[in-house]
Amino acid sequence: MKYKCIIFDCDGVLVDSESISNGTLVSMAKNIGVTIEFDFAMTHFLGKSLQFCFDYIESLAAEKLPDNFEDEFRERTFEAFRTQMKPIPGVHELLNKIKVPICVASNGPAEKIRLNLTTTKLIDRFEGNIFSAYDINSWKPNPELYLHAAKSMGFAVEECVIIEDSVAGVQAAQAGGFDVFAYVNNHTEALFKGLDIPLFNDMACLDKLLL
The missing domain is CATH 3.40.50.1000 (HAD superfamily/HAD-like)
Structure with a gap:
């Protein structure tokens, strides 16, 4: 070699894991009034830092992300990783x-x-x-x-x-x-x-x- x-x-x-992570981001964004298409997330969030994704969602939201947004994301994705990965x-x-x-x-x-x-x-x-x-x-x-x-x-x-x-x-x-x-x-x-x-x-x- x-x-x-x-x-x-x-x-x-x-x-x-990308579909799990991005699906969770799409769902959580929807909960705060931000609509992001799954295919868009799979294309534009691919390989980016989590902070980049959060910043993008926040830029479309009417207010700052909830203080527990990252903790909730971690909890939801970690559970999905354990069962679906x-x-x-x-x-x-x-x-x-x-x-x-x-x-x-x-x-x-x-x-x-x-x-x-x-x-x-x-x-x-x-x-x-x-x-x-x-x-x-x-x-x-x-x-x-x-x-x-x-x-x-x-x-x-x-x-x-x-x-x-x-x-x-x-x-x-x-x-x-x-x-x-x-x-x-x-x-x-x-x-x-x-x-x-x-x-x-x-x-x-x-x-x-x-x-």
């Missing part, structure tokens, strides 16, 4: 074929990452190599999280590759000087036009692209 370390995003790359199709098969070190670097809190990986039976692959933007107070599309992950894993930027599913994540990888591949589906492929990066839609076949 060309690369010595593979750095995975979590949501939408390892675990199928599934791995991205093909990701277990892919990881069985990878022989180089791997890690996960996500905008989400570390406890959320661990919960999602535990629910999908992926935690054994990544325990000890989990990097959260909350740990360094820097979120994608800033490149610091990926630079931090690579350094912590003991590899130079050029020895690593990033696996992403969001434009913000791709921008973070590119800003850090990393090679990056984007996992796409029919709804998201158009978002990556003009970024000039490899796209793929079958996680089980990623290893062949990384040769």
Whole structure:
């Protein structure tokens, strides 16, 4: 394999959590009088920090978000993650074929990452190599999280590759000087036009692209 370390995003790359998170945001926004279409949320919130999503909802609301808005979001999504979370199709098969070190670097809190990986039976692959933007107070599309992950894993930027599913994540990888591949589906492929990066839609076949 060309690369010595593979750095995975979590949501939408390892675990199928985006529909849960965005569905909850749409529902909670509706409760305070803000109408956001689910497809819009899936496109425009993808890969963004939670604060970005909250700020967007608040910009459409007649008043500030309730003080417990984030706590309620965390409570509702964490319960859904425990009962509804599934791995991205093909990701277990892919990881069985990878022989180089791997890690996960996500905008989400570390406890959320661990919960999602535990629910999908992926935690054994990544325990000890989990990097959260909350740990360094820097979120994608800033490149610091990926630079931090690579350094912590003991590899130079050029020895690593990033696996992403969001434009913000791709921008973070590119800003850090990393090679990056984007996992796409029919709804998201158009978002990556003009970024000039490899796209793929079958996680089980990623290893062949990384040769």
